[in-house]
Amino acid sequence: MMRVAVIDDEPLAREGVLARLAGRPGIEVVAEYADGVAALDGLPRSRPDLVLIDVEMPGLNGLEVLSSLPPAERPMAILLTAYDQFALQAFTLDVIDYLLKPIDDDRFDEALERAERARLYRRPAGDSAAAANYVQTFSVRSGTRQVFVRAADVNWIEADGDYAVLHAGGKRHMVREPLQRLAARLDPAEFIRVHRSAIVRISQLSEMQRLSNQDALLRLHDGTPLRVSRTYIRQLLTILSEK
Structure with a gap:
């Protein structure tokens, strides 16, 4: 806290x-x-x-x-x-x-x-x-089953209305929580917000290309492309400079 x-x-x-x-x-x-x-x-x-x-x-x-x-x-x-x-x-x-x-x-x-x-x-x-206060495991429904997804296995997270979508191990998992609120429960040493609708695991970043409009294009290790908005670019550059 x-x-x-x-x-x-x-x-x-x-x-x-x-x-x-x-x-x-x-x-x-x-x-x-x-x-x-x-x-x-x-x-x-x-x-x-x-x-x-x-x-x-x-x-x-x-x-x-x-x-x-x-x-x-x-x-x-x-x-x-x-x-x-x-x-x-x-x-x-x-x-x-x-x-x-x-x-x-x-x-x-x-x-x-x-x-x-x-x-x-x-x-x-x-x-x-x-660190113990940050979410370690997500509980998500998959049909009639309750699936537990470790935060450590999540590559990136996207917003979908009032839900957040976890991308982990090539699968999508819906979490009944807005991205805005979820962001505060993630360990900032592991995750970084890059867009109002996207959060990525820092260790999954593979490359970044600056765009002419001051945004940037990220590519994750699995090939996923993600846009970085200018609002979050400065923080991302700071993190990358520390690596």
């Missing part, structure tokens, strides 16, 4: 972020603050793993709040800003992404997935508690 705090002096903006987080699997909202001074006072007690924090706030702005916290107590941060720029200082403050206001739903999902991935590398070695 990732502990999250929301910090924004605009009530409507703060409520909008809280609404997006509400009921999201693997997320626990532990605090909200209406200004930087209150956040600086409260964060050492609420101890979130991640803060979604407004850059421009009276008193203390978002970067000042983060820089005032001791490095050992500083959570990961996603900046909320109305401007497509932020200080270079942010790169030294555990800032992993920024979201432009008004917030785009796909970019919001992408930022949280990046936070989940970053959190894997922040937890102490040998700590398997977070």
